[in-house]
Amino acid sequence: MSTSTQQELVLGLFEAAPATFLSLRKLGKESFYAQGLPALKSEEYKFTPIAKKLESGLTDFSPAKPVKISANQVKSAIFSGFEGIVLVFSNGHYLPELSNSTEGLTVNLLSKIENTPLGSIAKVAKDPFIALNQAIFADGLHLSIDNKKVIESPILLLQFHQAQGGQVVSPRIWIEAGDFSKATFIDYQVSLDDAPYFVNKVVEIKGGVHADITFHSLQEESNQVIEVSNVVTDILQDSQFTSTQITLSGDMVRNNLSLNLLGSNSVGNMYGLYLLHGKSHVDNHTNVDHTIPRAESNELYKGILADQSRGVFNGKIFVRQIAQKTNAFQQNNNILLSDDAIINTKPQLEIWADDVKCSHGCTVGQLDEEAQFYLQARGIDKITARGLLLYAFAAEVLDKIEEDSLRNYIVNQILKRLGSNF
Numbered sequence: 001m002s003t004s005t006q007q008e009l010v011l012g013l014f015e016a017a018p019a020t021f022l023s024l025r026k027l028g029k030e031s032f033y034a035q036g037l038p039a040l041k042s043e044e045y046k047f048t049p050i051a052k053k054l055e056s057g058l059t060d061f062s063p064a065k066p067v068k069i070s071a072n073q074v075k076s077a078i079f080s081g082f083e084g085i086v087l088v089f090s091n092g093h094y095l096p097e098l099s100n101s102t103e104g105l106t107v108n109l110l111s112k113i114e115n116t117p118l119g120s121i122a123k124v125a126k127d128p129f130i131a132l133n134q135a136i137f138a139d140g141l142h143l144s145i146d147n148k149k150v151i152e153s154p155i156l157l158l159q160f161h162q163a164q165g166g167q168v169v170s171p172r173i174w175i176e177a178g179d180f181s182k183a184t185f186i187d188y189q190v191s192l193d194d195a196p197y198f199v200n201k202v203v204e205i206k207g208g209v210h211a212d213i214t215f216h217s218l219q220e221e222s223n224q225v226i227e228v229s230n231v232v233t234d235i236l237q238d239s240q241f242t243s244t245q246i247t248l249s250g251d252m253v254r255n256n257l258s259l260n261l262l263g264s265n266s267v268g269n270m271y272g273l274y275l276l277h278g279k280s281h282v283d284n285h286t287n288v289d290h291t292i293p294r295a296e297s298n299e300l301y302k303g304i305l306a307d308q309s310r311g312v313f314n315g316k317i318f319v320r321q322i323a324q325k326t327n328a329f330q331q332n333n334n335i336l337l338s339d340d341a342i343i344n345t346k347p348q349l350e351i352w353a354d355d356v357k358c359s360h361g362c363t364v365g366q367l368d369e370e371a372q373f374y375l376q377a378r379g380i381d382k383i384t385a386r387g388l389l390l391y392a393f394a395a396e397v398l399d400k401i402e403e404d405s406l407r408n409y410i411v412n413q414i415l416k417r418l419g420s421n422f
Contacts, residue, residue: 143173
């Protein structure tokens, strides 16, 4: 896509941006124009032609307007057995009338926060879609957890999306966890119909010392959806951040997850599962930056790919020279169920310290035919046998989800998929 075509594509988005956060918007706009949408030669997006997909897949590159959401729609979208806090969004706009909160959790629009820290973690120069989001988002949500507050109930970020008055949705969320706090977030996106749209989401998470933050993300939108998600977090001393990224559908999806380990004894856990069929294309890019001694990161992503689907995994671990006593582990495992399915996987380590324990690896293979034959020989039909083996492969990631209602929902959705010959 030429520079002039890109400028024409985003011009309406820039013109529609509200007159708030002017300095941040100016910075985002300038950074976006400097970077442009990723070209086919871009190393970071070499297997994911997102610019081409946006040009061909959308007809109205303008902001989607909020859709009216009913209480019944919210109720039907919540997982069975879920008991927690629900924050509802419509095309990125927060709906307080359908939401609730709890003691120790402060919920505000970003426009109501003085001296907003927006953009201090998700830097616009890091990715053109961060820059684009910062230039055009309508408003966002600021979530703050008090010091020493343990929020036992999970916090569901329930995001309804639909192409209405435009096809571009730009959610923006800032999460700040106080010292010695603990909370679990579930980011769940729901398509209201099958019409195509583009989600460009940015989530910034800042944890205090001794904080324990879990962030689950479930992508189960329509197969016409194009999405870029940027989740960036700062992890301080004696703190833990755990992410699980579950992708079950979408046209072209790019997930960028970055962890900055900024304090000793900090831990970053990154788990992912992508279950792809049809012509779905999902690209998971992770980045872990070990900047300080005695920090740990654990990463496990697994993929099951059928039909003509395509997966991409690129995991980067940086260990700075000062970051001695680092423990960093990374693994990506994939099963291809079709000769036409493709996976491009590239785990990476860049180590500048010498007293570390680091490992990385990847595997790509097919279903174990001997194990399937063993199950069939004991009276289990072929489809069920295959489903059991694939579920066993995925379970290592699913077991990392401690919230029962979410895990049970995902397991049921996966079993339906595996039990129907995928």
